[in-house]
Amino acid sequence: MPSFEKSPADLVARFEAVAPRFAGAQRRQMFGYPCLFVHGNLVTGLHEGSWMVRLPDDERRELLALPGAGPFEPMPGRPMKGYAVLPAAVVADDAQLEAWLRRAIAYGGSLPPKG
Numbered sequence: 001m002p003s004f005e006k007s008p009a010d011l012v013a014r015f016e017a018v019a020p021r022f023a024g025a026q027r028r029q030m031f032g033y034p035c036l037f038v039h040g041n042l043v044t045g046l047h048e049g050s051w052m053v054r055l056p057d058d059e060r061r062e063l064l065a066l067p068g069a070g071p072f073e074p075m076p077g078r079p080m081k082g083y084a085v086l087p088a089a090v091v092a093d094d095a096q097l098e099a100w101l102r103r104a105i106a107y108g109g110s111l112p113p114k115g
Contacts, residue, residue, distance in 0.1 A: 007046040040114030043104040050085045053104040060084050
């Protein structure tokens with residue numbers, strides 16, 4: 001497994017401040033990064049210096065149209081299907097961040113539960 005950089009402390013603190021707002025999501029670590037899961041499905045989390053979300057195709061296309069957004073590639077050239085990286089401007093703005101996280105959590109709730 002490749003070695004990944006730790007997420008910056010300020011990004012982790014931002015995640016920790018926001019995560020409790022979503023009572024329906026379970027907080028877990030994945031590969032050492034804080035993440036939120038709904039019914040066992042990963043819906044959002046940190047990876048290195050990025051904050052990623054899982055969205056349905058139409059909403060992911062909407063996100064990817066924003067400046068600074070991009071596909072989530074935990075390893076270069078290997079994008080994770082269904083996931084995108086939030087732009088820094090969204091992460092810094094409470095209202096925008098909460099809106100995108102609510103979308104990700106709603107989508108996770110629509111997926112079949114994982115054992």
